Each structure stands twice: as structure tokens, then as C-alpha cells.
């Protein structure tokens with residue numbers, strides 16, 4: 746089966762500083778791929794390139810075998826099926842989880858008129874189903890500002906899932922979460938991966954150990970190695986540049 750995403754020799758040069766120096770990486774369908782590596786390795790920059798926030802200076806990013814993302818604007822990349830949850834919150838705190846998802850759904854339709862239209866029964870059912878999935882059904886009518894940190898993050902993820910993506914990009918999704926919230930987030934990601942590949946930048950090695958299907962280690966703008974977490978942990982080079990110090 747062809748990978749859902751292929752990065753080929755991707756380079757990013759920030760006015761002379763080479764943040765990415767020829768990254769080759771593939772994401773397979775249904776995979777939970779963790780991108781790890783020391784600070785400044787280029788992980789976030791790679792996510793930025795994939796979602797169109799940063800332009801690569803060389804190389805190619807191919808989606809679903811034949812769609813080149815390299816020159817597409819961010820919104821077009823979303824429409825192709827790649828969404829990204831940023832660390833900075835984007836939910837409306839004065840609205841309920843249901844209303845937040847309603848807005849996300851209407852944005853997806855992209856029709857201005859529909860913003861004033863009533864939701865159909867099936868649209869409401871879809872939002873309820875999603876609320877169940879992200880564990881917020883019980884608090885669907887409470888103001889988002891009263892949610893815990895973890896619940897807010899899940900709502901953010903829900904806002905992305907309403908786009909029905911094929912690839913979800915997450916940047917340190919469990920930062921600031923309690924132990925229980927971390928586990929719930931991992932389980933949510935496993936549930937999401939049944940329909941959508943997930944590429945995650947993460948520093949928490951316990952979380953990576955528990956929920957990864959594959960791990961890619963980046964160092965100094967390149968892929969150092971990739972494989973199952975068990976093998977990665979044994980790798981001497983990885984121990985030297987990263988795990989030996991922080992994991």
C-alpha cells in the first residue's frame with residue numbers, strides 16, 4: 746500500500762540557517778507516527794512544511810501518492826485532508842463544546858449562508874457522536890471556559906476532526922495534562938487512527954512508548970533513524986543525541 750504522506754529530501758533554509766537538511770519520511774495509513782528528537786531538531790518546522798505554514802526551499806511533500814503539497818496554500822491543504830492542531834488554543838471559551846463544534850462544521854461547509862441556516866438532525870447527530878468520541882458529551886452544554894485543560898485540548902482536536910481529515914498533525918498534545926488526561930488522550934488518538942493517520946511531535950517518552958506504532962528520530966534537520974520504539978531505545982546514536990540525556 747502506498748504511504749498517505751511522503752516527504753522527499755525536504756529542505757528549509759531560514760536566511761542561511763538550514764533548519765531542515767533533506768528530510769525523507771513516510772506516514773502509512775492508520776499509523777500513529779511519533780516524531781521525536783532534541784530541541785531545535787526541526788520537528789515543528791517539518792509539521793509547518795506539511796501543513797503549508799512554511800515553504801520548503803527544496804524537496805517535495807506528496808499526499809496520497811500523487812498530490813504535491815509543496816506549493817499549495819494552507820487552506821487547500823486542509824481541503825485535501827490534512828489538519829493540524831496547534832498548541833495555542835483556538836476554541837471559543839464563551840461558547841459550549843456543542844456550539845464550538847457547530848461553528849467548525851459550518852466553517853467546513855464554507856457557505857456563508859449556511860451560518861444562518863438551521864442544523865439538520867443528521868448534523869446534530871454527527872456533533873453528538875463526535876462529543877462522545879472526545880469524551881465531552883456530558884459537558885456539551887457547559888461553557889468551554891469551565892472545562893479542564895485536557896477537555897479544552899480534546900475539544901480542539903474535535904474541531905479538527907469535524908473536517909474528516911485523512912492525516913492529523915499534533916504538536917505536543919499532552920503538554921500540561923494530568924496523568925489521567927494523558928492516558929485518555931492516547932486512547933483518543935488510537936480511536937482516531939482507526940480512520941485517520943496521526944503524526945505527532947512529542948517529548949514525553951512514556952507516552953511515545955505506550956501509543957506509537959512507529960517512531961522517527963530527528964536530529965539537526967535530518968532523520969537520524971526510524972522504527973519501533975523498542976529498537977529506537979537501543980540505538981546508540983539516538984542514546985547519544987537524545988534519549989541518553991532526556992529519556
Ligand SMILES: Nc1ncnc2c1ncn2[C@@H]1O[C@H](COP(=O)(O)OP(=O)(O)OP(=O)(O)O)[C@@H](O)[C@H]1O
Pocket residue numbers: 759762764782783784785786787788789790791
Ligand atoms: N522562522 C524561523 N526563522 C529562523 N529560524 C527558525 C525559524 N523557525 C525555527 N527556526 C530554527 O530552526 C531550528 C528548528 O526549529 P524547530 O522548532 O523546528 O525545532 P523542534 O525540533 O521542533 O524543537 P523543539 O522540540 O524545541 O520544539 C531551531 O534552531 C529554530 O531556532
